[in-house]
Amino acid sequence: xxxxxxxxxxxxHLPELVLYFRExxxxxxxxxxxxxxxxxxxxxRLRCIDIDQDAALRISCNARVPLLCLVPESAGHQxxxxxxGESPQNVSTGSTLVELCEHFLDLKAVRDxxxxxxxxxxxxxxxxxxx
Numbered sequence: 001x002x003x004x005x006x007x008x009x010x011x012x013h014l015p016e017l018v019l020y021f022r023e024x025x026x027x028x029x030x031x032x033x034x035x036x037x038x039x040x041x042x043x044x045r046l047r048c049i050d051i052d053q054d055a056a057l058r059i060s061c062n063a064r065v066p067l068l069c070l071v072p073e074s075a076g077h078q079x080x081x082x083x084x085g086e087s088p089q090n091v092s093t094g095s096t097l098v099e100l101c102e103h104f105l106d107l108k109a110v111r112d113x114x115x116x117x118x119x120x121x122x123x124x125x126x127x128x129x130x131x
Contacts, residue, residue, distance in 0.1 A: 015117040028066040
């Protein structure tokens with residue numbers, strides 16, 4: 001069972017990763033474990049979705065799990081659908097999930113996506129003159 005998923009409603013400012021998985025899938029468990037071990041725990045939120053709980057997901061993701069996606073910043077938290085491959089869209093912004101990797105963790109792609117997520121926000125180390 002995937003146990004590292006967290007909703008983290010109290011941390012909406014963090015980028016949200018969506019991990020599509022299947023119970024008993026060792027690749028899925030490996031990817032979730034690698035995310036926990038290789039990324040800072042306060043750098044993202046993780047939502048895990050079992051594809052076998054939804055017929056549309058089972059069809060679109062059957063041979064692709066584990067599949068890791070990023071919910072784009074422009075989507076907020078109002079995605080009307082989270083079905084990869086069908087361009088799930090936010091009704092108000094037209095945002096779609098960004099597919100980062102499938103089967104195996106692409107750490108560079110994930111780190112790049114997380115880094116670009118908040119690129120528009122000044123960091124705590126930036127001086128006001130640089131904003």
